[in-house]
């Protein structure tokens with residue numbers, strides 16, 4: 001296996017408390033040395049790459065991805081989804097179980113792991129279901145799922161409504177040392193809502209989806225985490241009230257964590273009224289966008305802005321930004337949710353929820369947190385590395401010598417524009433086409449192999 005020497009980059013490894021210029025030597029799939037020793041130990045046939053101006057980071061982990069296998073391969077496959085991940089700077093993804101059939105038994109876990117071993121460009125970790133068929137009625141075989149290799153359980157896309165069943169799920173998950181990831185959503189409050197319940201849903205005539213529909217279930221999960229001692233991780237937080245509850249619960253030492261997604265820390269519900277209204281009312285919230293003339297245009301009711309949970313008010317977005325910056329929200333994840341064009345090209349009401357995200361998360365996170373001055377680079381990188389690694393209990397997210405060489409090299413200042421022609425995903429449902437982006441993955445290594453470019 002080829003050896004690599006990455007020279008002159010800024011190595012930022014929050015796990016090791018390292019931030020500064022250093023060379024990195026990769027050999028036999030592992031990190032061999034970082035710093036002075038790297039050049040000294042470098043074998044003569046190693047490929048040397050000058051990465052001056054770039055950041056060398058532990059490989060980024062995206063713990064919320066829909067790869068759509070088995071059963072929905074018109075939207076995405078393990079091969080295309082992980083190619084998009086590699087290109088976006090991710091070296092590891094956790095795939096969600098809302099496939100067809102769902103990942104609620106050991107056989108399906110084995111199938112995905114085998115296909116991933118053959119076809120994936122990055123590591124694929126599997127999340128199993130909490131309940132059979134994600135139906136919320138009967139527990140899935142949690143012990144069997146664990147033995148088959150899942151790293152967590154979730155009914156993502158759905159939320160277990162029955163609190164007693166959820167309590168038992170947490171008790172089992174704790175026995176098997178699995179975190180429970182929850183798509184926090186009270187179905188009776190959300191009902192058939194399609195857009196954040198607020199001024200824009202009223203003006204646009206879209207059925208409202210109240211923030212409390214999420215926050216109520218976050219509260220339930222905190223109480224059950226306290227009762228059972230099981231780690232509960234709240235997925236894709238979107239509402240200010242949810243952030244406040246998680247902050248307070250973590251202060252009390254309850255085993256709860258949370259993630260946020262780029263669309264919730266970049267967009268607001270004004271985007272549903274079209275680009276003119278969005279930029280007029282909220283454009284200044286996105287770092288570097290104020291006053292720019294090269295911004296894209298989109299019409300009102302554009303279904304690329306429809307996702308679950310919905311993009312919310314400017315106040316909610318601000319709370320998410322604060323929560324990420326102060327560590328309440330320990331993880332950033334994409335919730336990459338590909339859908340076919342024919343499914344999205346319908347009236348807003350009828351379109352499926354979800355947007356792609358693997359190829360734009362890195363620049364959007366850099367813009368909103370690093371270029372804006374809200375966070376240091378090390379703290380931001382931690383949200384994509386040590387954060388998810390800790391919650392999933394996996395030995396990843398560091399450049400320590402001896403660790404597997406999963407590495408993300410990115411240029412934090414590269415300016416570029418994402419286009420639909422240019423994606424590696426099978427789907428085209430990103431709201432961020434045409435946006436002036438800042439920051440780009442330039443090279444991705446998985447277990448010492450270059451997987452991008």
Ligand SMILES: NC(=O)N[C@@H](CC(=O)O)C(=O)O
Pocket residue numbers: 066098156157158183306307308309335337338353354355
């Ligand atoms: N986020 C979404 O809007 N959609 C996801 C489901 C989910 O993550 O809840 C999907 O599978 O399409």
Ligand SMILES: [Zn+2]
Pocket residue numbers: 156157158183235236308309
């Ligand atoms: Zn979800």
Ligand SMILES: [Zn+2]
Pocket residue numbers: 064065066096156157335337
């Ligand atoms: Zn999801």
